[in-house]
Amino acid sequence: MKVVKFGGSSVANAEQISKIIDIVVSDADRRMVVVSAPGKRFSEDTKVTDLLIALGETVLAGDDYEPALEEVVGRYGEIRQELDLPETIIQTIRADLQGRIENRSSNDLQFMDTMKASGEDNNAKIIAEAFIKKGCPAKYVNPGAAGMLLSDEFGNAEVLPESFENLAKLKYEAEIIIFPGFFGCTKSGEVATFPRGGSDITGAILAAAVKAEVYENFTDVDSVCAMDPRIIDNPPAIDCMTYREMRELAYAGFGVFHDEAIIPAVHAEIPICIKNTNNPSAPGTMVVPSRKPELGSVVGISSADGFSAIYIDKYMMNREVGFGRRLLQILEDEGIPFEHTPSGIDNMSVILRTSTLSDKEAAVLSRIENELDPDKVVIDHGLSLVMVVGEGMHYTPGMAAKATEAFHASGVNLEMINQGASEISMMFAVKDTDRIIAIRSLGAAFFG
Numbered sequence: 078m079k080v081v082k083f084g085g086s087s088v089a090n091a092e093q094i095s096k097i098i099d100i101v102v103s104d105a106d107r108r109m110v111v112v113s114a115p116g117k118r119f120s121e122d123t124k125v126t127d128l129l130i131a132l133g134e135t136v137l138a139g140d141d142y143e144p145a146l147e148e149v150v151g152r153y154g155e156i157r158q159e160l161d162l163p164e165t166i167i168q169t170i171r172a173d174l175q176g177r178i179e180n181r182s183s184n185d186l187q188f189m190d191t192m193k194a195s196g197e198d199n200n201a202k203i204i205a206e207a208f209i210k211k212g213c214p215a216k217y218v219n220p221g222a223a224g225m226l227l228s229d230e231f232g233n234a235e236v237l238p239e240s241f242e243n244l245a246k247l248k249y250e251a252e253i254i255i256f257p258g259f260f261g262c263t264k265s266g267e268v269a270t271f272p273r274g275g276s277d278i279t280g281a282i283l284a285a286a287v288k289a290e291v292y293e294n295f296t297d298v299d300s301v302c303a304m305d306p307r308i309i310d311n312p313p314a315i316d317c318m319t320y321r322e323m324r325e326l327a328y329a330g331f332g333v334f335h336d337e338a339i340i341p342a343v344h345a346e347i348p349i350c351i352k353n354t355n356n357p358s359a360p361g362t363m364v365v366p367s368r369k370p371e372l373g374s375v376v377g378i379s380s381a382d383g384f385s386a387i388y389i390d391k392y393m394m395n396r397e398v399g400f401g402r403r404l405l406q407i408l409e410d411e412g413i414p415f416e417h418t419p420s421g422i423d424n425m426s427v428i429l430r431t432s433t434l435s436d437k438e439a440a441v442l443s444r445i446e447n448e449l450d451p452d453k454v455v456i457d458h459g460l461s462l463v464m465v466v467g468e469g470m471h472y473t474p475g476m477a478a479k480a481t482e483a484f485h486a487s488g489v490n491l492e493m494i495n496q497g498a499s500e501i502s503m504m505f506a507v508k509d510t511d512r513i514i515a516i517r518s519l520g521a522a523f524f525g
């Protein structure tokens with residue numbers, strides 16, 4: 078059995094939906110289909126999830142939400158018309174959205190999740206109808222009813238372990254399952270969503286639950302590229318990579334696959350194949366537990382902006398037992414996760430996502446000053462992380478030198494390096510303004 082996930086670009090309009098039906102019916106093993114909400118039909122278009130966020134925010138602001146609601150309904154209306162499905166579907170979708178608004182929770186985050194989740198939920202219902210109309214027995218399955226249980230961190234939920242056993246039962250269904258991605262429900266029955274891009278996570282959970290032979294993730298590129306194709310023209314394609322490589326690259330900027338979607342696949346050892354809905358015969362990129370890399374080879378280079386660094390200097394820090402723990406405790410108390418902590422004998426830095434600091438920055442600074450008595454503490458913003466990743470980098474001398482020479486030659490100032498924490502990656506922090514040039518210079522150094 079194969080679990081297949083189609084991203085927003087693959088289900089953005091009737092033409093794309095017709096392609097996904099052909100892809101599914103062309104292989105009898107493709108029994109479970111996870112779908113996203115309609116994505117962008119052209120580059121300046123707006124994803125339905127973003128329209129739903131705008132609708133939810135209009136409702137919360139107490140403004141007239143009818144135009145925003147009609148814009149969402151209009152997107153489904155166009156799909157329905159082109160697929161020649163009954164008009165009643167659109168009335169049902171409008172009533173569904175009205176119901177979500179009228180019965181809204183007093184918890185704004187939970188309400189927003191209910192609105193966001195409707196994107197995939199209503200699309201899955203339409204797509205199931207489209208399969209049936211083409212004579213292919215298919216069935217919409219509601220994630221909550223099927224036992225996709227999530228934590229109650231609305232907008233950032235995680236799967237609960239019992240979900241896997243609940244969802245395993247779906248493999249006995251006779252029809253092709255059409256399963257909306259991106260959401261599930263909490264133990265108390267409230268809708269909760271994964272982080273943005275989370276339909277990839279739904280697909281991986283289902284694949285692990287039913288012990289699929291492969292998790293096929295269909296998107297709009299032939300393969301994962303060694304660098305973001307939006308930054309570099311014609312980057313090399315990746316035929317095969319490991320879970321670890323994909324996780325590291327996805328975590329820092331490879332938008333093509335969600336980094337958290339790797340975990341369920343790793344646990345169940347399900348290979349992932351990333352393929353193109355617009356060119357399904359292309360082999361795609363395989364993501365597998367292990368591979369034999371060429372020594373010294375790099376598989377990919379990714380980058381992401383939106384990071385900050387806390388720099389702390391304190392003479393004799395190395396003698397102060399518990400300094401690091403107390404620093405991290407302050408972040409824990411404030412609910413701030415950290416990404417990297419490079420340290421020296423008298424200094425320690427913590428890299429974190431700027432969005433997680435938000436309004437807590439002053440409190441964090443004052444606690445560090447009062448509780449850790451540093452010689453100096455500063456918080457720097459506007460940083461990007463650049464990751465160079467490859468199983469082949471392990472035990473290969475000269476990899477960092479090659480990267481720093483490339484930075485030097487292109488005038489990129491390095492703010493921080495973290496090498497060795499992970500044996501398959503090097504992390505470089507640079508100013509946001511240097512990110513693109515940093516990627517291009519590394520690309521030239523490692524891929525020619």
Ligand SMILES: Nc1ncnc2c1ncn2[C@@H]1O[C@H](COP(=O)(O)OP(=O)(O)O)[C@@H](O)[C@H]1O
Pocket residue numbers: 083084085086087113116274295296297298300301302303304305306307330331332333334
């Ligand atoms: N390293 C990469 N390789 C391929 N595509 C990438 C990479 N980094 C970013 N992308 C972008 O990811 C896009 C596909 O991801 P996404 O928009 O989430 O697709 P979907 O609509 O299928 O969910 C591609 O169109 C491409 O622009």
Ligand SMILES: N[C@@H](CC(=O)OP(=O)(O)O)C(=O)O
Pocket residue numbers: 083084085086113114116124126127196258259272273274275276277
């Ligand atoms: N629709 C959701 C979830 C998702 O995974 O979408 P996509 O497959 O278009 O990345 C989002 O936009 O975040």
